[in-house]
Amino acid sequence: MEKPKFRTPSGMHDILPQEQVFYQKIYQAAEKIFNFYNFEKIDTPILEEAEIFSKGIGESTDIVEKEMYTLRTKGRDFLALRPEGTAPVVRAYIQHGFRTLSQPVKLWYFGPYFRYERPQAGRSRQFWQFGIEVLGEKSPVIDAQVILILFDVLEELGFENLILKINSIGDENCRPYYKKALLSFLRPQRTSLCSDCQNRLKVNPLRILDCKQEKCREIISGAPQIINYLCEECHRHFKEVLEFLDELKLPYILDPYLVRGLDYYTKTVFEIGIEPKEGESQVGSLAGGGRYDKLVKLLGGVDTPACGWAAGMERIIELMKLKKKKIFSPACPQVFLAQIGSLAKRKSLKILEEFRKEKIKIAESLAKDSLNAQLNRADRLGIKYVLILGQREAIEDKIIIRDMESGQQVTIKQNKLLKEIKKRLRIKK
Ligand SMILES: [Zn+2]
Ligand SMILES: [Zn+2]
Numbered sequence: 001m002e003k004p005k006f007r008t009p010s011g012m013h014d015i016l017p018q019e020q021v022f023y024q025k026i027y028q029a030a031e032k033i034f035n036f037y038n039f040e041k042i043d044t045p046i047l048e049e050a051e052i053f054s055k056g057i058g059e060s061t062d063i064v065e066k067e068m069y070t071l072r073t074k075g076r077d078f079l080a081l082r083p084e085g086t087a088p089v090v091r092a093y094i095q096h097g098f099r100t101l102s103q104p105v106k107l108w109y110f111g112p113y114f115r116y117e118r119p120q121a122g123r124s125r126q127f128w129q130f131g132i133e134v135l136g137e138k139s140p141v142i143d144a145q146v147i148l149i150l151f152d153v154l155e156e157l158g159f160e161n162l163i164l165k166i167n168s169i170g171d172e173n174c175r176p177y178y179k180k181a182l183l184s185f186l187r188p189q190r191t192s193l194c195s196d197c198q199n200r201l202k203v204n205p206l207r208i209l210d211c212k213q214e215k216c217r218e219i220i221s222g223a224p225q226i227i228n229y230l231c232e233e234c235h236r237h238f239k240e241v242l243e244f245l246d247e248l249k250l251p252y253i254l255d256p257y258l259v260r261g262l263d264y265y266t267k268t269v270f271e272i273g274i275e276p277k278e279g280e281s282q283v284g285s286l287a288g289g290g291r292y293d294k295l296v297k298l299l300g301g302v303d304t305p306a307c308g309w310a311a312g313m314e315r316i317i318e319l320m321k322l323k324k325k326k327i328f329s330p331a332c333p334q335v336f337l338a339q340i341g342s343l344a345k346r347k348s349l350k351i352l353e354e355f356r357k358e359k360i361k362i363a364e365s366l367a368k369d370s371l372n373a374q375l376n377r378a379d380r381l382g383i384k385y386v387l388i389l390g391q392r393e394a395i396e397d398k399i400i401i402r403d404m405e406s407g408q409q410v411t412i413k414q415n416k417l418l419k420e421i422k423k424r425l426r427i428k429k
Contacts, residue, residue, distance in 0.1 A: 011125030044088035050080035058263025081114035094301035103136030131310030138305035144244030174231035225256035287311030333361035
């Protein structure tokens with residue numbers, strides 16, 4: 001193939017027609033669950049003032065420090081392509097006075113996000129996320145419900161053996177004590193840490209717990225655990241969250257070193273993944289989130305507790321493909337009309353209209369004359385039933401229905417066609 005002059009920017013990808021079905025399926029599954037729990041959808045702009053992210057996510061995080069796409073507009077505004085979904089939703093909550101609505105306010109979103117990451121397998125610079133935020137309620141029952149909804153969505157998509165990793169990272173009362181303990185543990189070993197972590201030691205030691213480098217992981221495995229430093233309030237909150245999870249029989253493991261890469265979390269943090277079967281390798285997390293009781297105030301609003309999560313579409317789709325989950329979208333037709341000869345071609349237009357009126361999807365290749373070419377196309381589309389209108393059938397007002405799976409076919413009168421197809425597709429009425 002000739003090398004094209006223009007390609008997608010590095011790390012960005014087209015979502016081709018054959019991929020769309022995955023996005024549709026995930027959107028529909030998520031929307032169904034969110035609707036049940038009375039969440040309302042919100043769309044925020046792709047660009048925001050960069051400051052909501054530097055303030056909200058934290059100046060010294062990788063996202064803000066290295067991965068944010070920023071630009072200066074002609075009007076001298078400093079904007080960023082949104083790297084995540086929570087800060088924009090919080091900005092909207094404050095801007096539109098949602099505090100005056102009955103609390104909690106429950107919102108969901110679905111859209112593209114941007115991070116300037118090193119291009120590598122599984123990492124995109126434009127990626128898709130969907131998620132929920134519950135604002136205005138501090139009770140631990142919300143943490144548990146938010147987690148339950150995450151399980152619901154992933155189970156709706158057919159995932160099994162889901163496992164939650166959960167931790168509490170305390171709040172402004174108790175975290176400073178933990179930071180101190182962590183620092184006095186890490187400082188004597190600083191030269192053994194990776195260069196990033198040596199830097200983190202100065203600006204944000206908690207992030208060291210997140211490091212993926214082998215030598216850092218080894219040191220961390222002996223580090224003090226934040227759970228032992230929680231104040232009474234944080235301890236009680238975490239205990240209650242876990243009790244709710246027990247009650248719901250949701251499988252979780254306590255991960256004392258789970259911190260997540262954003263500064264705004266307080267108390268509960270969690271990630272969800274799939275428990276590897278024997279011989280399978282561990283896959284990264286599908287979604288993660290937590291409580292962020294200080295973010296609304298940090299962005300200029302009134303002190304408002306909140307909790308939420310975001311899920312990564314690319315990772316979920318990758319797994320759906322890996323598990324070879326059969327995805328049938330209602331958007332995909334299951335019937336195909338093939339025709340041979342000019343009389344059949346003319347009659348085909350009328351038959352297609354009848355299907356349209358009955359709202360039954362039907363595909364065709366009217367411009368093609370060869371039956372083989374038409375059958376090949378039907379095969380590629382994964383069609384269940386092909387209708388064949390040959391010269392003889394066209395004259396006799398008949399049509400052939402071929403079941404593409406079994407290869408069996410029957411010839412019926414054309415005026416019985418819709419009824420027969422509805423029966424086979426189990427369409428009521
Ligand atoms: Zn490190
Ligand atoms: Zn605390």
